[in-house]
Amino acid sequence: MTESAKALGHLKTARAGASRAAAGPRKHTVTLVAGDGVGEEVAEAVVKLIEAMGVSLGWDRQAAGQKALSRDATPVPPALVRSIMEHKIALKGRLTAPAGGPGEPPSVALRRALGIYASVRPARSLAGLKSRYDRLDLVVIRESTEDLYAGIEHEVVPGVVESLKVVTQAACDRIAAFAFDYAGRHGRRCVTAVHKANIMKLTDGLFLECCRQAASQHPGIEYREMIADNCMMQLVLDPRQFDVLVMENMLGDIVSDLCAGLVGGLGTVPAINIGPNVAMFEAIHGNAPHLEGQDLATPLPMITAAAAMLEHLGEAGAAGRLMAATSRVLSEGRALTPDLGGTSHTSEMTQAIIGALEG
Numbered sequence: 001m002t003e004s005a006k007a008l009g010h011l012k013t014a015r016a017g018a019s020r021a022a023a024g025p026r027k028h029t030v031t032l033v034a035g036d037g038v039g040e041e042v043a044e045a046v047v048k049l050i051e052a053m054g055v056s057l058g059w060d061r062q063a064a065g066q067k068a069l070s071r072d073a074t075p076v077p078p079a080l081v082r083s084i085m086e087h088k089i090a091l092k093g094r095l096t097a098p099a100g101g102p103g104e105p106p107s108v109a110l111r112r113a114l115g116i117y118a119s120v121r122p123a124r125s126l127a128g129l130k131s132r133y134d135r136l137d138l139v140v141i142r143e144s145t146e147d148l149y150a151g152i153e154h155e156v157v158p159g160v161v162e163s164l165k166v167v168t169q170a171a172c173d174r175i176a177a178f179a180f181d182y183a184g185r186h187g188r189r190c191v192t193a194v195h196k197a198n199i200m201k202l203t204d205g206l207f208l209e210c211c212r213q214a215a216s217q218h219p220g221i222e223y224r225e226m227i228a229d230n231c232m233m234q235l236v237l238d239p240r241q242f243d244v245l246v247m248e249n250m251l252g253d254i255v256s257d258l259c260a261g262l263v264g265g266l267g268t269v270p271a272i273n274i275g276p277n278v279a280m281f282e283a284i285h286g287n288a289p290h291l292e293g294q295d296l297a298t299p300l301p302m303i304t305a306a307a308a309m310l311e312h313l314g315e316a317g318a319a320g321r322l323m324a325a326t327s328r329v330l331s332e333g334r335a336l337t338p339d340l341g342g343t344s345h346t347s348e349m350t351q352a353i354i355g356a357l358e359g
Contacts, residue, residue: 027056027057028057029059030089031080031087031090032047032060032061032062033063033080033090033091033092034061035065035093035094035095035287036065036093036094036287036289037289037291038288038297039093039094039287041293041297041299042297043091043302045302045303046306048350049306049353050306050318050322052357053318053321055310055315060083062083063077064080064092080110081110081113084114084278085114088277088279089280089281089312089313090280092107092110092281092305093283093287094301095107095287096289104151107282110280111280114273115276115277116273116274116278116280117144117145117171117274117275118141118275119142119256119272120182121141121256121260121269121271122270122272123136123138123139123263123269126264126268126323126330127327128326128327128328128330128331129263129264131262132263133263136240136262138239138240138242138243138244139186139244140255141175141178141179141246141247142251143172143175143246143247143248144252144273145249146167147165147167147203147249147250148163148249148250149253150164152166167207172206172207172209172210172248173210173214175210175246176193176207176210177214177217179246180217180218183218183243184220189222190221190223190224190243191211192242192245193211193225193246193247194226194227194228194245194246194255196227211223211225211246231255232255232258235255236258236262256269265285266284266301267283267300267304267339268300268301268304270304270305270307271284272308272312279312283301283304285301295345296345296346297339297346298339299350300340303326304323307323310322324356325357326353326356329352329353335348335349335352336349
C-alpha cells in the first residue's frame, strides 16, 4: 500500500470515528487555531454555526502567529504541534508574520512540523456568490515539501543569486499516488499532471514519470499531461474540461489561486492539508487586521474550511446543510458583511445563517 493510500485510509478511519462520536456522547476533538487579525471573530462564528447544527465536536483552542509570538517567542509553539498531532485534525485561520522577518512564514513552518505533503484545494462554485463560472467543480492537488519552495538559495558572487529546484522520486511518487487515490475515492474521472518538462527536462521529467507510473495502476481513471502555460490558458477559456489537477509546489501555489479566482476568490476556497497522520483545514484568506474588533469581517473563508472539515469527519450531511444555508443567505443578499456587498456585522451574518439552518 502506498504512503498516500495509507494516509487516506487513516483519514477514512478518523471520519468513521467521528461519525460514531456524533452518534453518542463522546466528542471528536479538533484543534482550533483562530489565526491573526479577525481570526478570533470568524472562528467564533463558525463554532456557533457547528453547534447550531448539533454536531458533536470538542475544541482545543491553540494560539499561533502573532498572538503566540508575543507570548511564547515563536509563532508555532510546540504545544500547538502536539495538539494537532494528538487530535489529528485542525481548523485554522490565516497567520501573519512581520514583513521581511527571518525564518519561514508561520503557516509554512506549521505544515513542515506536521509533515504535511499534500495540499488539496477544491474550487467549487458557490450558489449565491457571483463568479466567473457557475457549476464549476475541480480540484488542485499540490506537492508541498520541495521544488523551488524548498527555499534553498545562496549568493554565488555579489549580484548573482542561485535558487535550487529540488525534486525527488519519493515525493513525486507520493503525490502522484495521492492524486489518483483521491480521484478514485471521490468518484473523479480524470487526473491532469501540470508541468514544465519541456524546459526542466530532469526535474519535471521525473515528476511526469512518477505520474505515469501511478496512472498505470489506476486504469479506470483517465490521465492527461499539460504544459503549465497552456493549462492556465485553458483554465481561463474552459475550466470545466478539468477534474483533478496535480502538480509540484510552486505551480500548485499559482494554479490553485487562479482556480479560486474562477469561483469567486480566495475566500471561497479552503486549503485541505494532508500529512501521514493529520489533516489541517485552512481559511487561506481573510485575516484583515484593519477590521479586527469591529465585527465586520466575513466568516465565509472559515465556513468553507469548516465544511470541508465536516465532510472529512464523516459529517457530509452537516457540511451540505452549512453550505446550503450559507448559499441561501448569499442568494438573498441579506445580512452580508461589507466585503460581500452588504452592511451587516459578522455576528448578524452568522445569525442569518443559523436562521437559514433552522428554516
